[in-house]
Amino acid sequence: MTAQPPINGKRRKATIERVLSVNAEINLYHLKLEGQHDFSFLPGQFVMVILKDKEGKEVRRAYSIASSPLEKGHIELCVKKYQDGKLSPLLFKMKKGGQLDIEGPYGRYVLQAPLPGEIACIAAGTGIAPIMSMIRTMAASSFPVMTTLYYGFRYPHDFIYRDELLSYAQQHPTFQAIPTISTKEDIDWDGSRGYVQDIAKERISSGNLGSSIHAYLCGPPGMVESAKKMLLDIGMRKEDIFREQWE
Numbered sequence: 700m701t702a703q704p705p706i707n708g709k710r711r712k713a714t715i716e717r718v719l720s721v722n723a724e725i726n727l728y729h730l731k732l733e734g735q736h737d738f739s740f741l742p743g744q745f746v747m748v749i750l751k752d753k754e755g756k757e758v759r760r761a762y763s764i765a766s767s768p769l770e771k772g773h774i775e776l777c778v779k780k781y782q783d784g785k786l787s788p789l790l791f792k793m794k795k796g797g798q799l800d801i802e803g804p805y806g807r808y809v810l811q812a813p814l815p816g817e818i819a820c821i822a823a824g825t826g827i828a829p830i831m832s833m834i835r836t837m838a839a840s841s842f843p844v845m846t847t848l849y850y851g852f853r854y855p856h857d858f859i860y861r862d863e864l865l866s867y868a869q870q871h872p873t874f875q876a877i878p879t880i881s882t883k884e885d886i887d888w889d890g891s892r893g894y895v896q897d898i899a900k901e902r903i904s905s906g907n908l909g910s911s912i913h914a915y916l917c918g919p920p921g922m923v924e925s926a927k928k929m930l931l932d933i934g935m936r937k938e939d940i941f942r943e944q945w946e
């Protein structure tokens with residue numbers, strides 16, 4: 700049985716250890732937490748990041764933890780910048796050594812244990828973050844069950860975690876990554892094209908659904924709703940579909 704996800708409203712200081720730029724809109728942040736030793740979470744959970752705006756007013760936003768709980772010493776967040784947003788532009792101004800507050804972990808969207816016979820993950824954009832925590836956790840035990848990631852984004856340069864995901868796929872016969880671009884522009888790309896839920900539908904319905912498959916969906920609400928409907932239509936049980944969503 701899945702352990703009860705640890706929910707902890709404790710607020711603690713975090714220091715930015717490292718900032719990695721994926722592209723102009725996406726950064727990865729490695730945060731060292733005060734009292735990290737007593738910070739435990741399950742793959743899929745999120746933290747609240749708390750920063751002060753120009754007027755000194757606190758702004759709070761949720762960010763999924765992209766690192767695995769097995770990775771000790773820091774947590775990783777994968778953040779998209781909204782030009783006119785309240786919190787993400789503040790975070791994008793911060794550098795190594797910068798301090799912020801976090802609260803958590805929160806959330807019941809977690810990797811279920813024991814693992815089922817097979818796992819399908821359908822993610823779009825930064826929706827890869829909580830799924831990455833699950834994938835990294837399973838990678839540490841060589842993907843004990845067949846796991847397929849359907850990952851959608853607009854352009855090839857939006858493929859977050861490209862090298863890491865492709866290397867897992869190369870190393871582990873039980874992990875497959877199907878990256879998909881949604882732009883209709885005629886650009887160089889040798890992967891799938893179209894909406895990620897449509898690509899997943901083609902593959903999942905043409906394959907064998909199997910008796911025990913879990914699906915993890917994460918991305919914008921439209922994509923998550925449509926992927927959920929697709930999975931129910933092809934016969935998946937509602938209780939085997941796990942979702943998280945944000946714009």
Ligand SMILES: Cc1cc2nc3c(=O)[nH]c(=O)nc-3n(C[C@H](O)[C@H](O)[C@H](O)COP(=O)(O)OP(=O)(O)OC[C@H]3O[C@@H](n4cnc5c(N)ncnc54)[C@H](O)[C@@H]3O)c2cc1C
Nearest residue numbers: 760761762763777778779781783784785786787825828945
């Ligand atoms: C459980 C959970 C996990 C999440 N995990 C991640 C993650 O891993 N990575 C990630 O990048 N994000 C994640 N998010 C989203 C994140 O919490 C923020 O919503 C996001 O970063 C935007 O915050 P912001 O303050 O920068 O922008 P906001 O100030 O929230 O604005 C976002 C956009 O909405 C527009 N907007 C704001 N108010 C209005 C309004 N009244 N009318 C019309 N438009 C408006 C803004 O102009 C902007 O374009 C998650 C959300 C949830 C709920």
